[in-house]
Amino acid sequence: MPSTTNVLDEARQLVQNRLAELDDERKRLERALAELGGKATRRAPGRPRGSSNKKASASTSTPRRRKRRGGTRADQAVNLIVGEPGISASDVAKQMKIKPNYLYRVLGDLEKEGRVKKDGRQYYPAG
Template identity: 80%
Template sequence: MPPTNNVLDEARQLVERRLADLDEERKRLERALAELGGKSSRRRPGRPRGSSKKAASGSTSTGSGAPRRRRKRRGGTRGDQAVKLIEAQPGISASDVAKNMKIKPNYLYRVLGDLEKEGRVKKDGRQYYPAGG
């Protein structure tokens, strides 16, 4: 009967070799996937969680170096739409503006903060008023 240590060492070496082979194969498959334009599921060193190699879809390259063209929003920007609503209904709350615009309130709060800094609207408590009025 062979010593137990020898059998365990051989088994450990066999598993380590197999893992090394599988690791090489995984790296090869990830490179192939990247060349085909797919996403690699592995984060690269120095990248925070949730980041990706590609930019946001609106600014990705078409291959010729020019950014993709984005469709112009009908009715102007979100800020312009919010100002029109506030002018039409002075004293309206941010959540009501968001409901009318069919967008989430947490996004609108950011837009309204920028509009307030620009001096286009004024906030009094929870109500928003046009800056001119």
């Protein structure tokens, strides 16, 4: 007569093998469903919980941005340069109460756009 542990081990192994077969079949069916345009029952690998492919509702689709008061930093800088031609970037930054290293980037973009001209350390309105 076979021992009880061998019978249990064999039964456990049979159940595990069958579960593996069923799991493979489930995965194939989910892939087929996804290719047909249906919704798969599981999230895709690497996607965090709660994320999905579906679109958000209209109320949460795009958060409303506030309109900036007084225009953008670039517009503010141009207005200061027009009002005071020959002003340096550090003086513009002080008047705008922002860090000069940020303003240098803004002024570089303004210079590329042709809105201001740089002569040495001074900035002048273009045109």
